[in-house]
Amino acid sequence: xxxxxxxxxxxxxxxxTQRVLPFSWRTERLPSVEEGESLLPYGKGRSYGxxxxxxxxxxxxxxxxxxxxxxxxxxxxxTCEAGVSLEDILRLxxxxxxxxxxxxGTKFVTVGGAIANDVHGKNHHAAGTFGxxxxxxxxxxxxxxxxxxxxxxxxxxxxxxxGGLGLTGLITWARIQLVRMHNPFILQETVPFGGLEEFFQxxxxxxxxxxxxxxxxxxxxRGRKLGRGxxxxxxxxxxxxxxxxxxxxHLTRGxxxxxxxNLPSFTLNRLTVSAFNFxxxxxxxxxxxxxxxxxxxxxxxLDSVHAWNRIYGRRGFLQFQCVVPxxxxxxxxxxxxxxRIARSGMASFLAVLKTFGSLESPGLLSFPRPxxxxxLDFAFQGSRTLALFSDLERMTREAGGAVYPAKDACxxxxxxAAAYPALPRFRDFVDPAFSSSFWRRVAGPSASLSSxxxxxx
Amino acid sequence: xxxxxxxxxxxxxxxxxxxxxxxxxxxxxxxxxNATQLEAVAKDLSVRGARVSTRVQELxxxxxxxxxxxxxxxxxxxxxxxxxxxxLLGRQxxxxxxWDAAQEVLTTNFMxxxxxxxxxxxxxxxxxxxxxxxxxxxxxxxxxxxxxxxxSSKGGLNVFLQGLRNRLARSNVAVVTVKPGFVDTPMxxxxxxxxxxxxxxxxxxxxxxxxxxxxDEIYVPGFWRLIMFAVRSIPEGVFKRMKL
Numbered sequence: 001x002x003x004x005x006x007x008x009x010x011x012x013x014x015x016x017t018q019r020v021l022p023f024s025w026r027t028e029r030l031p032s033v034e035e036g037e038s039l040l041p042y043g044k045g046r047s048y049g050x051x052x053x054x055x056x057x058x059x060x061x062x063x064x065x066x067x068x069x070x071x072x073x074x075x076x077x078x079t080c081e082a083g084v085s086l087e088d089i090l091r092l093x094x095x096x097x098x099x100x101x102x103x104x105g106t107k108f109v110t111v112g113g114a115i116a117n118d119v120h121g122k123n124h125h126a127a128g129t130f131g132x133x134x135x136x137x138x139x140x141x142x143x144x145x146x147x148x149x150x151x152x153x154x155x156x157x158x159x160x161x162x163g164g165l166g167l168t169g170l171i172t173w174a175r176i177q178l179v180r181m182h183n184p185f186i187l188q189e190t191v192p193f194g195g196l197e198e199f200f201q202x203x204x205x206x207x208x209x210x211x212x213x214x215x216x217x218x219x220x221x222r223g224r225k226l227g228r229g230x231x232x233x234x235x236x237x238x239x240x241x242x243x244x245x246x247x248x249x250h251l252t253r254g255x256x257x258x259x260x261x262n263l264p265s266f267t268l269n270r271l272t273v274s275a276f277n278f279x280x281x282x283x284x285x286x287x288x289x290x291x292x293x294x295x296x297x298x299x300x301x302l303d304s305v306h307a308w309n310r311i312y313g314r315r316g317f318l319q320f321q322c323v324v325p326x327x328x329x330x331x332x333x334x335x336x337x338x339x340r341i342a343r344s345g346m347a348s349f350l351a352v353l354k355t356f357g358s359l360e361s362p363g364l365l366s367f368p369r370p371x372x373x374x375x376l377d378f379a380f381q382g383s384r385t386l387a388l389f390s391d392l393e394r395m396t397r398e399a400g401g402a403v404y405p406a407k408d409a410c411x412x413x414x415x416x417a418a419a420y421p422a423l424p425r426f427r428d429f430v431d432p433a434f435s436s437s438f439w440r441r442v443a444g445p446s447a448s449l450s451s452x453x454x455x456x457x
Numbered sequence: 458x459x460x461x462x463x464x465x466x467x468x469x470x471x472x473x474x475x476x477x478x479x480x481x482x483x484x485x486x487x488x489x490x491n492a493t494q495l496e497a498v499a500k501d502l503s504v505r506g507a508r509v510s511t512r513v514q515e516l517x518x519x520x521x522x523x524x525x526x527x528x529x530x531x532x533x534x535x536x537x538x539x540x541x542x543x544x545l546l547g548r549q550x551x552x553x554x555x556w557d558a559a560q561e562v563l564t565t566n567f568m569x570x571x572x573x574x575x576x577x578x579x580x581x582x583x584x585x586x587x588x589x590x591x592x593x594x595x596x597x598x599x600x601x602x603x604x605x606x607x608x609s610s611k612g613g614l615n616v617f618l619q620g621l622r623n624r625l626a627r628s629n630v631a632v633v634t635v636k637p638g639f640v641d642t643p644m645x646x647x648x649x650x651x652x653x654x655x656x657x658x659x660x661x662x663x664x665x666x667x668x669x670x671x672x673d674e675i676y677v678p679g680f681w682r683l684i685m686f687a688v689r690s691i692p693e694g695v696f697k698r699m700k701l
Binding site: 022025026027064069070092 | 469494497
């Protein structure tokens with residue numbers, strides 16, 4: 001059997017090292033585990049590192065927990081089971097005039113996963129994290145108890161479970177407040193910029209007037225060109241576009257493309273990547289442009305290529321995503337991080353740069369906080385990659401920043417504790433029968449149920 | 458099909474098929490034996506656009522069938538289709554040791570459906586319209602030592618459906634036999650998965666296509682037609698020595 005993996009496919013999982021216990025009915029009890037064994041809910045496996053893995057223990061796939069419970073098209077309040085994906089939601093609500101309040105860069109994540117990682121999107125500066133739109137959910141614990149949690153009811157459990165990495169128990173269902181969307185289009189402007197300083201200036205101007213902002217930077221450009229890139233900013237298209245055929249347009253475009261097998265590792269090397277980045281940058285020819293785009297390619301450019309993670313071959317890849325406070329970033333921390341990445345020559349196609357706003361994240365362990373966030377992929381090349389990650393992590397920590405658990409496979413317990421000061425409080429809410437490979441790696445010895453259980457290799 | 462009686466509505470294949478029917482705004486009368494599961498499925502389908510009613514019923518109580526079918530017809534306001542999706546895989550070794558276990562498999566997969574479809578057929582035949590869609594299995598194509606009790610229940614069902622199709626052809630009632638191969642559902646949760654396994658969603662799409670085209674018999678996914686042709690082609694003298 002194919003084993004359940006994480007999106008980066010690093011660390012690699014040996015077949016048969018994770019027991020799979022499907023959970024399909026929200027009214028049932030959790031399956032029982034063996035002595036010393038722990039559980040971890042598993043949605044669509046889109047966490048990049050080991051946050052969705054539980055090697056040596058058991059996974060609780062929520063694929064069967066994919067039912068809607070209630071949707072009121074007059075208020076936009078949606079109640080559904082935790083295994084429902086954002087794609088399922090879009091198919092249901094877009095043609096009825098509603099949209100996700102916050103969406104990450106892929107629609108192939110579950111509602112449970114979006115809550116457990118308190119995900120963010122291109123509108124963070126205006127809207128905050130996904131967790132801010134969660135009105136209520138049910139938490140099922142291994143002792144059989146069920147708690148309905150909301151910002152006012154069981155508020156401590158609510159805060160621990162949002163961004164709680166699936167460790168506080170199983171979210172069986174959740175209620176989300178959607179936002180109005182009058183048509184499925186985004187009016188998008190693309191503006192080239194020559195370096196970090198220009199980025200920050202452009203960003204300040206843009207955040208006032210645009211709901212969605214994100215920048216792509218060329219991570220291989222060095223010296224004077226360091227930090228050059230393209231700035232994307234957009235707003236929902238104005239109402240005159242409402243006459244366009246709404247009903248059909250919620251369908252996913254370009255579903256035909258897929259990467260059918262692992263590409264050989266020579267596909268991606270410094271040459272092909274810098275050629276791609278050069279072409280991508282110069283396609284713009286230095287001019288700003290405006291166009292109307294469907295929400296699907298705007299928010300989910302990579303979803304149209306199924307299993308794109310396979311382009312990195314069998315060894316998999318790591319994603320690095322950090323946030324550093326704005327003062328530090330402006331003071332050179334982000335520039336140093338970018339310079340270190342450029343020097344390594346190991347960066348991949350796209351690095352994404354965005355600022356987080358000041359809206360508070362509701363989870364004890366939420367990643368988004370005011371500052372600049374950088375995200376990019378690295379094909380796994382053994383110790384070279386690990387050495388680079390260790391440097392990047394140290395630079396992030398010294399700048400007072402944080403690494404994103406949903407993307408992480410390397411962080412040390414020290415960095416985790418430093419970046420997540422609520423960690424000691426969070427520990428009290430961890431279900432004694434729940435754990436993950438990530439948790440055993442970063443949370444220290446107290447995270448293991450029993451010392452005899454092998455942790456991730 | 459716009460007004461459909463769904464038997465075994467909490468099965469994974471029935472749920473996936475009903476979601477496609479719900480998107481078309483169908484009316485669905487859902488029958489299953491677990492009340493809380495049935496309620497969860499009903500809410501889901503109603504959010505997805507279906508008009509839904511439910512009935513909790515143990516379908517192996519054959520005496521309930523006549524009333525069940527006429528009640529469904531009333532609730533739906535004249536049913537024009539049936540999706541029969543309940544089934545029991547059982548365990549072959551247990552079915553060999555215990556006649557009670559074997560009988561439960563045979564009743565669930567053959568006696569029950571035959572009884573239900575008798576009432577449904579009489580109703581639709583008189584109305585001279587409608588469609589009967591039954592989830593059978595590739596396992597009914599040839600008896601094998603590893604699952605012949607389940608296989609024979611499905612094989613018997615297939616022959617029953619052939620006859621019913623023949624009888625109802627002149628009454629404009631279609632009978633669609635659906636033969637899925639391995640499907641990744643709770644019924645097969647204990648089996649190790651391989652490339653032959655299909656998702657319930659994929660099977661549901663195949664079923665909907667067959668319904669729209671009023672096909673007689675389909676294999677889903679389609680490659681099972683070739684596999685089962687090969688399995689059926691092996692001479693019995695050779696086959697009986699094989700371990701399939």
